[in-house]
Amino acid sequence: MPETYRVIDLFAGPGGLAEGFASLKHGGKHPFKIALSVEKEASAYKTLLLRSFLRQFDGERPYEYSRWLAGSISEPDWASLYPDQWQAATEHALKLELGTDHAAAVLAPLLTDLATEKTIVIGGPPCQAYSVVGRNRNRGTEGYEASKDHRHFLYKEYIGILNKARPVAFVMENVKGILSSKVDGVRILDLVLRDLKDAGGTTDSYKLVALDPQTEDLFDTHEPEAAIDFLIQAEHFGVPQARHRMIIVGIRADHAQFLEKRRNGPLMPRWTENLATVDHALSGIPPLRSGLSKADTFQAWRDAVLDAMELVIQATKNAKSDLVQAMHEDALIAADEFGLKCPLYPRKADQAESINDGCPEALRDWLEGTAGGRLANHESRSHMPADLARYFFCAVFARKHNRSPRAEEFPDELVPQHANWTSGHFVDRFRVQRYGRSATTITSHIAKDGHYFIHPDPLQCRALTVREAARLQTFPDDYLFLGNRTEQFIQVGNAVPPFLARQIAETVLNILHQADGPGTEHTS
Template sequence: MISAEAMSIRQRKLERLRSGGLPRALEICSGAGGLSLGLQTAGFELSAHIEIDPEAARSYALNFANGRDPKSPWAMPRDMERVSAEKLVAELELKTSAADSFDVIAAGLPCQAFARIGRSKLRSVSGGEEDAYQKDPRASLYRRFLRYVEDTQPLAIIIENVPDILNFGGHNVPEEICEQLEAAGYSTGYTLLNAAYFGVPQIRERLFIVALARVLGETPRFPSPTHFLELPRGYEGSRRVALKHVDRKSGRFHEILTPLASLKAAIGARDALADLPRITEHVNDPKVIRRRKLIDKLPYRESKKGFSEYARLMRSWDGFASNVDTDGHLVRLTPRDFSIFAAMDHGADYPQARELAEEMFQQALRRKRLGSSSKNSAAYRNLRAEIVPPYDPKKFPNKWWKLDPAKPSRTLTAHMGKDTYSHIHYDGQQCRTVSVREAARLQSFPDGFVFAGAMNAAFRQIGNAVPPLLGLAVARILREQLDQAAKSAEQTDDRQVA
């Protein structure tokens, strides 16, 4: 049962919104700020954030300082397990208590223990323990988040994670979170949203929980798709596994909305990237790429056809506009594989890449006149190593993938910080993996958004982020509901006065 004190705090916050105050957001595990950008664009005030990764925290400060000193306590990295809401408020000198400082609390909690790909890695690191992912301390951070909710008494809550959090060793974690939030006086709901349905050039399915304090008189709503896409084979099966433990009778799960075929088509890779600089220096003059810094800028490409509506948005996002050039044009130098990249078909993955490499190797053997009798020679082994990637196609079928220019990208992951072969540029003449800025475009970060650190750190931050356009779609619905609640409260008071 909600206490009278908690009810009073929430009423004060609603009164503040009714008086015209902007809803103040605290984001936990903010990363570089993908969800924050969506919140800010929807009209939320970014009052504070918590992020443990120093480079991501620095990126956040560079993009959202809004007049604050980028080196101030507001910008420093923090561990959500080591800093309380009260300590955070004190360090930021907000001059209000933790309970009175924030109207919205959001979180993109770490997903490594929940995602199936992360579970495999944890199992490997632990020496084969099948339940290693369940012992990972990151799997229980949602309980720490619930403590923040208790301490800050927000009017609204947003949580984002991977779909597999719905089936965490047979346990539906969002259902548990919603049960606890309802006991604390919130109306709750959760669903899966695909970024491609909301104008992001990437097929990225994510779980969203929204909770609204009952004092608002609103129940959670989720955005309707704006773009049409027929999902590739395999997604339905993945959904079934994730949804296996969803209890439809609880009323908390919102059925996944299917986009209407009459909507405009999902954004493809060509529309997302075609106006960005053409990068060939990795082949023609690798020294240029080695000297190039993440902050170095190159001009946009010009075209008689102009550029796409999506590119226009990425170049003109309010507060992040970039008119003539942009940064982030770093790519990996992997000369062994340039010719393979060029020859791969659009949408092809590692098995085809390996076949092409084997063909190229046989051609090289003939040119060098090395026959089967040379298999044990150093010349044979060295030549093979120069041409053929060492990975087993049966074990790594999805390790490589070449973008299809007409379709959205596959999901970007934090692993791009170590390996970008999962996203090979569709332009075979450029024969390379995507650049940092191209990855940012595929995640819907505007071109004026900057990333701190070196190339690997930037890729990691991008892969970890909530796509800003997806965050914006969720944030807009939430802002509408907060505005409606404030308006309804004002009308109630007017009627009482009359």
């Protein structure tokens, strides 16, 4: 078995999948080294490049980086301070758009060099064309034809890299929506699976592996009984979020013979106890006040929140719904508590307390990482005064009834001025991320709309911050996202949870170890 596998990371985003692979240790060494990361979007690339730079220090962080995270200094000139490490980072992380002639020319000699027994490929082609939301949006676009949407076929760029590099293994990630996405009546996933099997130029060059199969026939490397076998539910693997994604692992056929006889269950064991929840992920993060969309000062915000709370108190007192009336006392108690605590709330914080002991130890250690209590990207966004009332109402309702309110349960005083509010399309327009439960899926939509991502604490009256979303996505606290806040949210929402990626990496390593002979399976 080679000591180190070189990793090609395609459609890399901010680097979530690569972070999981690069962080894995076995026998005191890193079995996976990120040799090449490719991303086209400018802000995501900046984040990716920074992480590639930090990786050159093998777990230690430059002193200047810690000070920058703490807000003590502006970003240093890394190229001047650490020229060798910065040069290595720029060679490993490339800003390229796959599918262009320029990208093909740049990558050709690199892929020739990487086409060895020690290479694996990871990544997830963009999923907008496959997601349910994306498809609904496309249907509303006049003249839209799926067969002419190049995004449906970006996976072929991934296949093209497999053909050139012929890696010993690959990992492809995509959204659950690809299960039902079709072009001209043909399911896209069927095309993807066929092309993945035949990557490398010959039929059945790769055996496809389901890490956590869903069907009764638990393991079949030839023809999984259902494509849903490739679905991974992240909340079953220590991620505090109900994130369901397709994870397709391929093992080159000449390394996969032993898999043909294995039929004894999932390769990646689920967590069965102490599953991670929202309160685990958000613990230790200091509370913030929301901002106001206009004339934002602390006093203006405080007055707006008090007005919002009074509106909710009166609305719940006079509500026709018994459920809403039942939360009236809770609203009163929360309003009283707000009067005591609100002077302590800033808009931004850069220091965190320890994550509470109830959090699974492995996740807690992962999230705290090397940050030393420093916290980046934790700044609240601004909201309209009317939304402050709705957020307060929703958070109190969720605390009382253990779910978010539906549209028909909103008191008239809190109903948004949407003509279609009662159409049935806004049933869960406002959604609280609840303590004691997995979060709902963190998506890039959080960049535009915080209504689906309301903080569970009624006193904060706000949507999640970038750092809170990153915690739910299991990014370590020292993982800094660059770009403006909208770009940061998009990066977080599009990423693979690194803590999940690490478990995928460990499973792939186990498979490769077993391919070299029995008795070498790695457990951590």
